[in-house]
Amino acid sequence: MKRLLEGSQAVAEAVRLCRPQVVAAYPITPQTHIIERLAQHVADGELKAEFINAESEFGAASIVLGAVVGGARAFTATASQGLLLMTEVLYNIAGLRLPLVMVCANRAVGAPINIFSDHQDSMSVRDAGWIQLYVESNQEAADTLIQAYRIAEACELPVMVCMDGFLLTHTFEPVDLPAQVAVDNFLPPFHFSRTLDPARPMTLGGASEVDNYQEYRVAQHEALENASALIEAFDAEFGEQFARTCGGLVQGYCLDGAQTVLLGMGSLMGAVRDVVDKLRARGEAVGALRLRCFRPFPASALVRLLSGVQRIIVLEKAISIGAGGIVAAELRAALQQAGTPVEGVVGGLGGRDLTPDVIEKIFQEVTPDEGGNTLRFASTHVSPDSKKEVDNG
């Protein structure tokens, strides 16, 4: 049965349904409601977990690292500066090949300080070795969270579920939460293969010297690449059981006969779909592609889906300062052989609304440039805060 739920509540309910044994976090906007809700569930006895209010995000990440090593299913959530403060531990969690799930309530990073949504936080830790899944709606946030534990535990890799702060975390929309018995059926109990146990002493996270460090890193890279197939398979299996899917690695929209395709991530794709419908109704051959899985980067799936497309526009809510769009650069590399031009647009930074008008303008005005690889910025739509712009009288 569908209920109208705030995104934070939807994802917290999904976490509860996954029966984590340890939840540790440090509060930061816009993640706070997720953790408050989970704390309430623990206090009310609806979730039998140890809830640990950490002294910092570094502490929170370290606690869940230890919890998994102790054999527990664990959860944490953060955003923005909090995610960056976790960075060192994130690399360790991934390098130790620990199955852990966290939610990043995507938020801009400072300075200047800004609490609103863009993807700079999670994109900045893209090389840490975590699987990163970006969700479009609250339904997907809940469903992806459940899939994330299945993926993490099958691959022994950590998964970051990236959901737009405020745009999803603080938005009420209809969500169908699965029944506990169905989630139990999809997600078997967690048994960590390398649980630390005094009865069987062993070391986790020992030093690696020149003779084998590189092999560990190669193995980690291969594990992440191999996760692609399981991410798709578990989404398909979820679809069989729950009659809805989350888009696998990449999700196309109106790709049939599309000459121009706009690619993006997260909740902005709802408005993109609306704009595609409008332009299609006018006879324009446009489509959209949502990148759900950013890590591992699904290069071959993208090349396959975009073959025959004449013009690709990437609209992304993060920037590698001094270089440009991150997804655009990776897509250009993937499409090098095909030679399809990729136009990069950065926008929506710090909560700037990517309105249907702005998106339509991007579809119509971003055309291949002479030199290629020019970085463009989405037009500046600032009406909500442009005081005195409209006279009340």
Next chain:
Amino acid sequence: MTNKNNAAAPPRSYEIRFHGRGGQGTVSAAALMALAAFEDGFESQAFPKFGSERRGAPVEAYVRISQLLIRSHNQVYMPDAVVIQDAGLLRSEPLLRGLKADGLVVLNAAEKPADMSDNFRWICLPASQIGERHLGRPLSNTVLLGALAAGTGWVTLAALERAITDHLASKGEAVVVANIEAVREGYGFIAPKEDVA
């Protein structure tokens, strides 16, 4: 989906913008309206636009109600109705920006300020005073929701009451009962005077 029966009519959809100050329950008002519409069989969405997260600062919240799936997560720029909890904000903020030509303003004030546009439909009621009688504090949000429902017919009073009962349950029985009294009085304040759809 009781509201999806009439196949001949174009799908109905409404967008509402709520204005208030931090602490006035503006975000809660938006959530309650969306919950009520969902109860009535609509697709709905509610979300806030926080400014600087402090008591007294201007706050906005948005509601979308539709018979179709809502995919957009954009702010509301061209509302069908604007609900204003603090008339003082009209002096400093462009609260009526984008309001459709035949749009509705629900204002917490005894009467429409003389210098305000006559191009819109105005519903004015002393919601803080009404709220204070029921809630012991000058809270206007559920009173204004009652007036909005009566003035538009977009949601039923019964659905609003159910939304209040569910959403405010954690605040205790007394708060739920007081808010139901408040929403009923807000509804009753308008219903006899307006042609309710």
